[in-house]
Amino acid sequence: MRALAQLFTALVLTLYVGVSATAQQLPVSGLPLAHPFAAHPAVAGLDTVLRATMWNHSQWSRIADAPRTTSLSITAPIKEKPLAWGLRATSDVVGPTRRGSLHGAMAYRVDWNEQVRVAFGLSVGLIQYTLDGSRITLEQAGDPALSSASQAMVLPDALASIWIEGGVLFGGATLHQLLGNTLRFSDPSSGVAKLEDHFTALVGCKFERENWAFKPAIQLTHLRPAPPDINAQVEAVYKARVWGTLGYRNTGGVTLGLGTRVHNQLIARYAYEVNAGPLAGVIGGGHTVVLSFTVPH
Numbered sequence: 538m539r540a541l542a543q544l545f546t547a548l549v550l551t552l553y554v555g556v557s558a559t560a561q562q563l564p565v566s567g568l569p570l571a572h573p574f575a576a577h578p579a580v581a582g583l584d585t586v587l588r589a590t591m592w593n594h595s596q597w598s599r600i601a602d603a604p605r606t607t608s609l610s611i612t613a614p615i616k617e618k619p620l621a622w623g624l625r626a627t628s629d630v631v632g633p634t635r636r637g638s639l640h641g642a643m644a645y646r647v648d649w650n651e652q653v654r655v656a657f658g659l660s661v662g663l664i665q666y667t668l669d670g671s672r673i674t675l676e677q678a679g680d681p682a683l684s685s686a687s688q689a690m691v692l693p694d695a696l697a698s699i700w701i702e703g704g705v706l707f708g709g710a711t712l713h714q715l716l717g718n719t720l721r722f723s724d725p726s727s728g729v730a731k732l733e734d735h736f737t738a739l740v741g742c743k744f745e746r747e748n749w750a751f752k753p754a755i756q757l758t759h760l761r762p763a764p765p766d767i768n769a770q771v772e773a774v775y776k777a778r779v780w781g782t783l784g785y786r787n788t789g790g791v792t793l794g795l796g797t798r799v800h801n802q803l804i805a806r807y808a809y810e811v812n813a814g815p816l817a818g819v820i821g822g823g824h825t826v827v828l829s830f831t832v833p834h
Contacts (some may be wrong), residue, residue, distance in 0.1 A: 546659075563713060563735050564606035564629040564636070567595050567792055567808045567825030568782065569756045570772055574610055574623060574642075576737045576756070577709040579698035581612040582656030583645030588612050589782040592827040596789070596810070599821030601631040601754040609748075621647040623660075638694065639727040653703035658711075664732075666720055672766040682719045692732070693716040703768075705755075733760050733825075782808055789823060804829045 566575065571588045573580045587613045597603035612623035623642040628635065640662030647655045667689040695716055700709035713735035720732065741742040741754025759765045770784030770792065782794030790813040796806030810823035 540592075564594070564604070564627060565610070565758065565766060565768075565786075565788075566592060566606070566733075567786075567789075567823055568592070568767055568770075568794060568806060568827050569739065570741070570752065570754055570770060570782075571806050571827040571829065572608075572610070573700075573709070573795070574612055575625065576758075577642075577658070577698050577700055577711050577739065578623060578625075578642035578660040578696065579644050579656040579658030579700035579709055579711070581614075581623045581642060582619070582646040582658060582659070583700060583702055584612055584621065584655055585614060587614075588834040589830045590827065592825065594823065594825045596823040597812075598823065599819060600629075602628070603820075604631045606630075618781045619648075620644065621646070625662075628651075633669045637666075637667070639663055640694070640696075641824065642701075644698075649703070656700045657700035658700070659695070660698070661693070661695045663691055665691045667678065669678075679725060690720055692716075692720070693816050694718070694732075703821055705742045705744060706740075708738070708742065710734055710736070710738040735760050748776045750777070765809040774827075780804075780806055783805075786810065790817070792825075794825070802831050804831075829832075 566572065569576060572588070572592050575592070591609050594606045596630070606627065606629045608625065608627040610625040612621060614621045621644045623644070625640045625642070627638045640660045642658055642660035644656050649655050649786040657762060666689065669687045688813040692714060696711055696713045696824060698709060699705065699717060714732045715734060717734060718732050735758060737756065737758045739754060740754040741752055744751045752774070753769065753770070755769045757765055757767050766786070766788050768784060768786045770782055773781045776800045780794070780796030782792060784792035786792060789810050790812045791806050791809065794806060794808030796804060799805050806827040808825040810825070812820055812822055
């Protein structure tokens, strides 16, 4: 238990340091606990089944061209080895911009002791950024500040991750966009933007009581120098067949979710995000749908 305490102390300190700065170049989710592989590739190293997951997150339902994210992933352990692999494809659309990505991941598990397991993950892939200038309405037509043509750029990408489980505690941390590439479209008027490295950390615990299991957790994503995106949620699971979720996201609002095991191998979950603040009635809420299919390995 002392080793476990040391590991989680380090993880919590890392999360705390991350609070000082943040922003969002990466897609976010309303149910991060339902598909942790999307943000933490190392989690595949501790899974024991082949898992295929699809999730979709739509924000600000009353605003045209609001952020919409769709992701597909598959993970599986390598038989009789402390290794696992994963694939993930993601499409993130915000107005005239689109971010598509395809990543492959490998995770390696270390059994620290009888209770504590640690997994390390590395994911590499490609990101395509597309800017459709024809969908941007300028105050002055023909303004040379921005081209009306559609431009695209493909860049390599990499992220590194760690995930820890032991007793009732679990958590992980991931560094995204490690290569620090620069977006430089062919048209100089479109400008230059750097892909900043993101930091994502999650800390949670799990308690079981008779037919119920409760899982409170906090996930933080940051990019200097904007405010952090913090998603705190509590999951309640009844007989591993029915899920209920209550959460709060500081850049969104209150999350209410339900889920059920449709088949022994299929789990369907839905969450609605109730936005708070003076603009809540204008921007509307958000929707998240997650489908997860598992096959014993």
